[in-house]
Amino acid sequence: MIWKVKVPFKVACFTWLLAKQATLTQDNLMKRGRQFCFRCSFCECEIETINHLFLHCRETVKLWQIFINLRGISWTMPRSIKEALACWNRDGNQSGHRERWKIVPACIWWTIWMERSQRCFENKSCSLQKLKMNCLVLFFFLV
Numbered sequence: 001m002i003w004k005v006k007v008p009f010k011v012a013c014f015t016w017l018l019a020k021q022a023t024l025t026q027d028n029l030m031k032r033g034r035q036f037c038f039r040c041s042f043c044e045c046e047i048e049t050i051n052h053l054f055l056h057c058r059e060t061v062k063l064w065q066i067f068i069n070l071r072g073i074s075w076t077m078p079r080s081i082k083e084a085l086a087c088w089n090r091d092g093n094q095s096g097h098r099e100r101w102k103i104v105p106a107c108i109w110w111t112i113w114m115e116r117s118q119r120c121f122e123n124k125s126c127s128l129q130k131l132k133m134n135c136l137v138l139f140f141f142l143v
C-alpha cells in the first residue's frame with residue numbers, strides 16, 4: 001500500500017518507517033537512551049509518540065481536518081498509523097480521484113516531520129497557517 005502511492009521515494013520510506021513504528025520520535029529515542037525534546041513540540045502537552053505526533057496531536061488534527069473537509073467524509077481518527085493508512089485508502093475507494101487522495105497521509109506526515117525537526121533541532125517554528133500551506137503545497141505539487 002505504501003509503495004504504490006505516487007510520492008517521492010524519501011517520503012514513501014518515511015511513511016514505511018512510521019507504519020513500522022520506527023521513526024525517531026521521543027518514545028523511540030527514550031528506548032535507545034536518547035532524548036532531545038521532553039514533550040510534543042507542537043502542543044507541548046503530551047509525550048511525543050508516533051501515534052500522538054502524526055495522528056492525535058491537536059495541531060496534526062488540524063491538517064487532517066483540511067483534507068477530511070475537502071473530501072466531505074466523516075472520519076474518526078484511528079489509533080495507529082497502519083489503521084489510518086488502511087482506513088484512509090479504504091474510504092478513498094468511494095470518492096473520485098482515488099489515487100490523488102492516497103498521498104494525503106504521506107503529505108501530512110512529511111509536513112509534520114519536517115516542522116518537528118525544525119522545532120527540535122533548529123529552534124524555529126512556523127505558524128499553523130504556514131504549516132497548513134506547506135501541507136497543501138505538498139499535496140498539490142508533489143506528483
Ligand SMILES: [Zn+2]
Nearest residue numbers: 040042043057
Ligand atoms: Zn502534540
